[in-house]
Amino acid sequence: MYSACVQDYAQWRDVARPLLSASIAPEQMEWRSSVRFEPLASDGAFELTPAATPLRLSRQLIELLQTLACYRQPGRWDLMYRLAWRSLQKPRLLEDAADPDVHRATQMASAVNREVHKMHAFVRFREMTDEQGDKKYYAWFEPTHEVLRLGVPFFCKRFPNMEWMIATPDGTALWQDGELKYVETPDRASLPKADAHEGLWRTYYRNICNVSRINPPAMRREMPQRYWRNLPESVEIQTLLREGQSSFALRQREAMDLEMTKARAMQRALTDLPDYSGGPTACRRCDIWRNATQAVLGEGSTSAAIMLVGEQPGDEEDLRGRPFVGPAGRVLDDALKTAGLERGELYITNAVKHFKWQPRGKRRLHKRPDASEVSACNHWLDAEVSQVKPRIIVALGASALRAVAGMTDSIESARQLQIPHASGAQIVCTYHPSAILRADPENAHQLRAHLIGDLRRARELAA
Numbered sequence: 001m002y003s004a005c006v007q008d009y010a011q012w013r014d015v016a017r018p019l020l021s022a023s024i025a026p027e028q029m030e031w032r033s034s035v036r037f038e039p040l041a042s043d044g045a046f047e048l049t050p051a052a053t054p055l056r057l058s059r060q061l062i063e064l065l066q067t068l069a070c071y072r073q074p075g076r077w078d079l080m081y082r083l084a085w086r087s088l089q090k091p092r093l094l095e096d097a098a099d100p101d102v103h104r105a106t107q108m109a110s111a112v113n114r115e116v117h118k119m120h121a122f123v124r125f126r127e128m129t130d131e132q133g134d135k136k137y138y139a140w141f142e143p144t145h146e147v148l149r150l151g152v153p154f155f156c157k158r159f160p161n162m163e164w165m166i167a168t169p170d171g172t173a174l175w176q177d178g179e180l181k182y183v184e185t186p187d188r189a190s191l192p193k194a195d196a197h198e199g200l201w202r203t204y205y206r207n208i209c210n211v212s213r214i215n216p217p218a219m220r221r222e223m224p225q226r227y228w229r230n231l232p233e234s235v236e237i238q239t240l241l242r243e244g245q246s247s248f249a250l251r252q253r254e255a256m257d258l259e260m261t262k263a264r265a266m267q268r269a270l271t272d273l274p275d276y277s278g279g280p281t282a283c284r285r286c287d288i289w290r291n292a293t294q295a296v297l298g299e300g301s302t303s304a305a306i307m308l309v310g311e312q313p314g315d316e317e318d319l320r321g322r323p324f325v326g327p328a329g330r331v332l333d334d335a336l337k338t339a340g341l342e343r344g345e346l347y348i349t350n351a352v353k354h355f356k357w358q359p360r361g362k363r364r365l366h367k368r369p370d371a372s373e374v375s376a377c378n379h380w381l382d383a384e385v386s387q388v389k390p391r392i393i394v395a396l397g398a399s400a401l402r403a404v405a406g407m408t409d410s411i412e413s414a415r416q417l418q419i420p421h422a423s424g425a426q427i428v429c430t431y432h433p434s435a436i437l438r439a440d441p442e443n444a445h446q447l448r449a450h451l452i453g454d455l456r457r458a459r460e461l462a463a
């Protein structure tokens with residue numbers, strides 16, 4: 001059994017290389033993290049005789065390992081060694097996204113890259129003047145992961161002519177005369193807390209920030225509160241957020257009212273048709289209505305070239321009375337955006353207008369409508385098609401395909417077909433957004449790509 005204590009990628013690499021060359025399996029190795037700026041300790045790892053053949057690790061793997069080394073968690077060194085070891089046995093390991101080690105490494109690397117991005121966005125320099133009267137700039141940053149070395153090159157390019165220092169609890173980067181050095185972090189008490197520009201910066205920030213455009217949840221997501229204490233503008237942010245909150249709520253209510261008005265207009269259009277007495281709201285053609293809160297009708301543009309047909313409302317849709325406003329709706333919105341489609345220019349509805357569910361504890365679990373229920377509800381879907389007269393009908397998933405084409409083919413095969421609708425519209429069949437939510441990460445990625453591709457095709461056909 002070997003063990004080593006390392007603190008960064010370079011040290012890990014120096015220990016791992018001879019171990020890998022000597023074919024020491026991951027189970028024979030124990031990795032520990034050392035405290036920063038402690039000399040490297042290792043037990044026995046360097047006495048190994050390297051194998052004759054040199055190690056061949058791909059550029060992609062080395063870059064991934066460098067990123068993983070910054071992930072602040074002790075298990076990183078084991079995972080890195082396992083990945084390097086296994087890549088030597090299976091050179092295309094990294095292409096296997098479903099492999100648990102690769103999957104974990106990808107998640108960790110994304111977290112590190114996000115943190116680098118946060119460092120670029122949230123480092124704030126404060127001005128200091130030394131004894132000679134020269135100006136220097138100093139920033140304090142507390143990253144979640146050890147990203148100082150990954151984040152610093154950005155500042156070297158951005159401020160090449162300034163003398164600056166970025167201090168973190170893990171170490172400090174110093175940029176002097178175009179040269180970068182890493183040193184131990186000085187005592188924080190000796191560093192400046194504010195500078196003469198602070199007031200100016202806060203006033204500037206307040207003025208450039210348009211409260212009416214703040215989206216508070218998005219702002220909190222992009223600028224987590226743990227960064228605030230090192231931002232001079234944080235005092236302003238609190239006030240701006242409070243003001244933004246009420247303006248955001250107002251804007252949301254207005255947008256919602258507008259959508260509801262459109263939806264109601266469509267409902268009226270449906271119930272106004274001669275043989276739709278009462279409309280789907282009063283429909284008793286099957287029994288699903290008994291347990292549903294309300295009928296969820298289609299909404300959107302009544303002159304849309306593209307009609308999207310889902311299966312049936314989900315839990316959230318049933319409560320809010322609008323189609324695709326729950327988790328599947330968020331996947332759909334995202335895919336529509338990527339495919340270059342605006343939700344407002346489409347007509348969105350479901351094959352079945354009431355929510356069918358079964359109780360599971362306190363939750364209402366979606367239950368797929370059966371063929372007779374889909375067929376009973378076709379009455380309303382046909383009315384929508386004759387009202388809207390879309391050129392393209394996108395069937396999202398199997399129930400929608402059954403409703404618009406009477407077909408029971410798999411989505412995989414129906415996607416390849418040109419299917420005409422009785423109205424003359426063309427049917428484009430694709431995966432339902434819920435299938436993406438249910439799939440494992442690798443499949444979800446594939447299904448999402450198909451959904452976006454099919455929506456793009458629908459857009460092109462409609463044009």
Ligand code: URA
Nearest residue numbers: 310311312314323324
């Ligand atoms: N799934 C659907 O098919 N339709 C909705 O409206 C919501 C989820």
